[in-house]
Amino acid sequence: MPVSYPRARSCVALVSLVALAANAQAQTAARSDTLPPVVVKKDEADKQKKKAATPKKKKEAPAVAQGQAEPAEAVPGEASRDVIYSANRVPTDITKVGSAVTVITRDQIEAQSRTYVQDYLAQVPGVSVAQSGPASTTSYFIWGAASKYVKVQVDGLDVSDPTGTQVTTALETILATDVQRIEVLKGSQSLLYGGQAIGGVISIDTARPVLGASMTASGETGSYNTQRGTASAAYGTDRGYARFTVQSVRSDGYSALAIGNEDDGYRNLTFSGTGEYKLSNDVKVFFAARALEEKHNYDSTYDSWGLAPDGWPGARGVNSQQSGRVGTEVKLFDGAFVNTVSIQGMKLDRDQWGWSSGSAVNDSYTGDRWKVDYLGTAKITKWATVTAGADYMEETAETGAYSQHGIDLTGVFAQLSVEPLKGLTITGGGRNDEHSTFGDFQTYRFTGAYFYEPTQTKLRASTGTGFRAPSLYELYANNEWVSGNTGLKPEESESWDVGFDQWFDNKRYRLSGTYFQVDTTNEIGGGYDANWKWVYQQIPGTTHREGVELSGAAMVTPWLTLSAGYTYVDARAEDGSRLVRIPRNSITLGADAVLFDTVKANVNTRFALDTVDSSNYQLEDYVLLNAKLSYDIRPGLTAYVRGENLLDEKYETVRRYNTPGLSVFGGLTFNVDANTYASLK
Structure with a gap:
């Protein structure tokens, strides 16, 4: 099989990283060899030991904007980005991760208090979001790869919809108040996550408790007669924890x-819980559970027959979903071999009443x-780690468009991570998936990361392949409006990216850049037949996506942090037509400020430029400005006011569908734990 240009380029990038690391290692060794040995006299050595043992006196924090604040050593939240969990499915130092990844921290979530996870994802460089009305279907893209190519999990749970046309996750149903951390892993991740992860992985983790008992509550009200509330209770010890939350x-x-x-109203009620317990130093058990009930009104698709009468009560949807996961982790050989086994289940029921x-x-x-x-990780030497696993999935669905059908999918995979030189980490591996309908498919992934500590510079590159089997809906749908196609073939992909991450001044400043390319073949689309019935069919040729993303953050002063991001995406089908709802240029800007001891402010803005929808319809460019001001009334009690679309932009992310205008909300958050309780006495 001839080597494709993307594969050749990515291989060149990985080889270049190895050569660069070897050269830097040689230069470092040469410098150290030419220096004379340092001889320290005994009495001088004793003085140095005493000096090192004497703690340095802390400097008093300077006055900041008429208030007092301790100077941070890095961009707020930067320390929590030092470890990445999704890249290798085990905690990995950021300097050893060869994939492009963005982390949304709890600090960022609390700074904005947005309602849905998708509100934060829309601000991530390389990610774009489009929605057809309030609480309606959301399309999301990573590097121009659509929702069907993105794996989403919440606390390790796969919450994608088996009945959906493309088995995507309904981000419009995932509330953000209780979220602790979001990792957006970009580029093909099929090796560890299965074939669907062609564009990337979105890993969402809910909050974890502190030691002892704790409780949180929040409430908000505002525009469009919107009310939002959250309550949680938790207990944590040195052996485990449990936390339960309800959001509405x-x-x-x-x-x-x-x-x-x-008006098209909506409601969402979500219950969630997580916990773990150490049976011993080497064995622990864990669980995660979610349940939601979501209702929304909507406007049926516009067609030549017109719209359903305004106010018609039948245009509504109800979505009920329950999912859970239990498992155990066992460490062997003093923790050198870690084994995790889990089982999870999910049930979904949807009803839609519409007008067509x-x-x-x-x-x-x-x-x-x-x-x-099953996932096993073995540290076989100081410089080599093997990660291997297997998974088995059964999925069934039944809709008004087809009777019950199902698929089985079995996957096995292995990955080797080596550190042959100081600062250089290379990973590589393969996966085989056996699909009950389409047979075996093999995918691979390789990454390289080189971190040069003296300058705090990381160079990285990755390449990988993936495949996506047709959904049950695409295969078997059959009614008067749509027809499935049992002759469809799986979609296949190849992607690669190269980039850098640069930190300055003890992580007070950060700059990142990535060039990426994602190609898919056998992409599933569709068209209308002679009877105006939609028929799923393969799109000939290669769909090509390439672009550049840049991002940066700067702690300008101890009380002011600025951030910015830019993404350019050129996404086209084989015939040269652009892919829809993906801005060619997008810009994000943000600022976080501590104005006084008890007053904080956040301002963020997003520009979406040069976007087309179906029939090459050019959507208007727009800029969204959001802001929040919060006041700490007392420890654990905060009041805030926030605004969305403060410029009152009239814009569309999907042709003919509205978006919210200027909106204002006010709320209170309350949390109490052992430390907060002590401070209140």
């Missing part, structure tokens, strides 16, 4: 379709998923 949001909303004038072709319609959807997963 309701709103009268606004008209989804631009030509409508009735001049008449009312009702569709019901039910889906189930069971998955068993």
Whole structure:
């Protein structure tokens, strides 16, 4: 098989990293060899030991903006980015990760208090989001790769919809108040996460408790008669913890379709829980659970028959979903061999009442998923680690468009990570997936990272392949509006990227850049037949996506942090037509300020430029400005006011669908734990 240009380029990048590391290692060794040995006299050595043992006196923090604040040593939250969990499915130092990754920390989430996870993802360089009305279907893209190519998990749970047309995750249902951390891993990750992870992985973790008992609560009200509330209770010890949370949001909303004038409201009630317990120093058990009930009104798709009558009560949807995961982790050989086994299940029921072709319609959807997963990590030498695993999944679905169908998928994989030279980390491995309908598919992934400590510079590169099997809906749908196609083939992909991460002044400043390319073949699209029935079919040729992303953060003063991001994406089909709803240029800007001891402010803005929708329709450019001001009333009690779309931009992310105008919200957050309680006495 001839080597493709993307594969050749990525191999060159990886080889260059090795050569660069070897050269730096040789220069370092040469310098150290030419220096004379340092001889320290005994009495001088004793003085140095005493000096090192004497703690340095802390400097008093300077006055900051009429208040007092301790000077941070790095960009706020930067320390929590030092370890990445999703890249290798085990904790990995950021300097050893060869993939491009963005981490959204708890500090960022609290600074903005947005409602949904997708609100934060929209600010990530390389990611774009489009939505067709309040609480309606959200499309999301990583490096121009659509939702169907992105793996999403919450506390290790696969919450994608088995009944969906493309088995994507409904980000519009995932509330953000209780989220602790979001990792956005970019580029093909099929080796460790399965074929669907062609564009990347979004890993969401909910909050973990501190030691002892703790409780949090929050409430918010504002525009569109919106109310939001959260309550959680937790208990943690040195052996384990348990945490349970309930979140709710309701709103009268606004008209989804631009030509409508009735409000499309929505409600979401979510329960979640996580916990773990150490049976011994080497054995622990854990669990995660989620359940949600979501209801929303919507405007049925506009067609030649027109829209459902405004205010018609039948245009609504109900989504009920329950999922859970239990497992155990066992460490052997003094922790050198870590084994994790888990089982998870998910059940989904959806009902939709709508309006199409001049008449009312009702569709019901039910889906189930069971998955068993094993992951083993062995530290075989100081410089080599093997990660291997296997997973088995059963998935069934039944909708109004087809009777019950199902698939089985078995995967096995292995990855080797080596550190042949100081600062250089190389990973590589392969995966085989056996699909009950389409047989065996092999994928691979290689990454390289070189960290030069004296200048705090990291160079990285990665390449990988993936495949996505047609969904049950794409295969078997059959009604008067849509027809599946059992002759479809799996989509295949190849991607690569090269980039750098540079830290300055003890991580007070950070700059990152990446060039990326993602190609897919056998992409599944569709078209209308002679009877105006949508038929799924393969798109000939290669769909090509390439671009550049840049991001940076700077702690300008101890009380002011600035951030910025820029992404350029050129995404086109084989015939040269652009892929829809992906801004060619996007810019994000942010600022966090500590104005006084008890007052904090956040301002962020996002520009979306040069976006097309279906039929090459050019969407208007737009800029969104959001801000939040918070005041700490007392320890553990904070009041805030925040605004979204403060410029009151009239814009669309999906043609003919509305977006919210200027919106203002106010709220309170309360949390109490042992430390907070002591400070209140």
